[in-house]
Amino acid sequence: xxxxxxxxxxxxxxxxxxxxxxxxxxxxxxxxxxxxxxxxxxxxxxxxxxxxxxxxxxxxxxxxxxxxxxxxxxxxxxxxxxxxxxxxxxxxxxxxxxxxxxxxxxxxxxxxxxxxxxxxxxxxxxxxxxxxxxxxxxxxxxxxxxxxxxxxxxxxxxxxxxxxxxxxxxxxxxxxxxxxxxxxxxxxxxxxxxxxxxxxxxxxxxxxxxxxxxxxxxxxxxxxxxxxxxxxxxxxxxxxxxxxxxxxxxxxxxxxxxxxxxxxxxxxxxxxxxxxxxxx
Numbered sequence: 001x002x003x004x005x006x007x008x009x010x011x012x013x014x015x016x017x018x019x020x021x022x023x024x025x026x027x028x029x030x031x032x033x034x035x036x037x038x039x040x041x042x043x044x045x046x047x048x049x050x051x052x053x054x055x056x057x058x059x060x061x062x063x064x065x066x067x068x069x070x071x072x073x074x075x076x077x078x079x080x081x082x083x084x085x086x087x088x089x090x091x092x093x094x095x096x097x098x099x100x101x102x103x104x105x106x107x108x109x110x111x112x113x114x115x116x117x118x119x120x121x122x123x124x125x126x127x128x129x130x131x132x133x134x135x136x137x138x139x140x141x142x143x144x145x146x147x148x149x150x151x152x153x154x155x156x157x158x159x160x161x162x163x164x165x166x167x168x169x170x171x172x173x174x175x176x177x178x179x180x181x182x183x184x185x186x187x188x189x190x191x192x193x194x195x196x197x198x199x200x201x202x203x204x205x206x207x208x209x210x211x212x213x214x215x216x217x218x219x220x221x222x223x224x225x226x227x228x229x230x231x232x233x234x235x236x237x238x239x240x241x242x243x244x245x246x247x248x249x250x251x252x253x254x255x256x257x258x259x260x261x262x263x264x265x266x267x268x269x270x271x272x273x274x275x276x277x278x279x280x
Contacts, residue, residue: 031091031149031150032091032092033088033089033091033092033150034092035092036207036210036211037088037092037148037151037211037214037215038088038089038090038091038092038093039089039110039207040151040207040211040214040215041085041086041088041089041151042085042086042089042100042110043110043111044081044085044139045081045082045084045085045086045089045100046082046109046110046111047111047112047115047132047136048078048079048081048082048085049078049079049082049086049101049111050109050111050115050116050261050264051075051078051115051132052075052076052078052079052082053075053264053267053268054115054116054117054118054119054125054128054264055071055072055074055075055078055119055125055129056072056075057119058071058072058119058125059071059072059075062122063122067122070168071125074129074164074165074168077158077161077162077164077165080161081154081158081161082097082101083097084154084157084158085154086100086101088150088151088154098272101268101269101272102268102269102272102273103269103272103273103276106261106262106265109261109265111261112197112200112201113197113200113246113258114128114131114132114194114197114198114200114201115128115132116258116260116261116264117193117194117197117258117260118260120190120193121186121190122176123176123183123186123187123189123190124190124193124194126169126172126173126176126187126190127173127187127190127191127193127194128190128194129165129168129169130166130169130170130173130191130229130232131194131195131198131229133162133165133166133168133169134166134169134225134228134229135201135202135221135225136158136162136165136166137159137162137163137165137166138221138224138225139155139216139218139221140155140156140158140159140162141155141159142216142220142221143155143215143216144156144159146213146214146215146216147213147214148214151214151215170232173187173232173233173236173238174232174235174236176236177233177236177237177238178235178236178237184237184238187236187238188238188239191233191238191241192241192243195241195243196243196244196245196246197245197246198245199245199246200246201218202218202219202221202222202225203218203219204217204218204219
């Protein structure tokens with residue numbers, strides 16, 4: 001099956017899932033990523049992979065059973081996005097999704113610091129999810145029209161899922177922000193905690209210039225992002241934070257990480273590193 005066939009089928013039916021195996025099959029028919037496209041796909045895939053790892057922690061720990069299921073499903077969606085993107089990124093140099101997920105060092109990852117932030121309490125997780133899912137929704141909406149058919153198909157599928165992620169986070173923001181005095185305080189504190197990490201998501205790089213028509217220019221998403229999030233916060237009786245942005249140590253997406261990335265990877269990669277090549 002060619003990737004063009006997968007792309008067409010996906011756009012005809014929202015319920016048709018693309019598997020990583022189908023993507024790999026399409027790549028073997030000549031749909032390989034250029035070095036620049038691979039770097040771009042790797043950046044998006046790393047964001048999804050790290051956030052999936054963070055959200056998976058909530059399974060059996062969420063405040064109610066329905067949230068165990070909801071956060072687990074969101075984590076699985078993000079893991080699926082990561083698999084598609086890492087599979088495509090690896091096509092540039094013959095690496096597999098597992099090679100990229102489990103056998104890169106902390107400095108080789110390109111995840112944004114927002115997704116690396118600790119879960120904190122439930123409000124902090126929701127605040128992080130609200131900001132990231134709104135960004136991801138706008139990103140994938142635009143990326144679905146990419147001149148790169150593989151990226152376009154991945155984005156088209158991911159968009160249907162992040163639309164739910166965004167709605168889920170929005171509903172919880174409204175519920176907590178406009179709830180009790182305590183829930184309001186915690187939600188406001190959570191928004192202020194994650195807000196400094198936004199700038200990194202919307203900063204253009206030379207890579208985006210080289211991938212004009214293929215990648216989405218992050219700065220083009222900022223105005224709509226700000227307007228939507230401001231509306232959600234207003235409806236939740238929350239204030240838009242007036243806090244400084246975190247410094248981009250080492251440059252945007254340079255591999256500079258938050259202090260949390262190494263601990264996330266140590267947990268995520270431990271089994272694969274200890275037993276390379278193992279299957280079950």
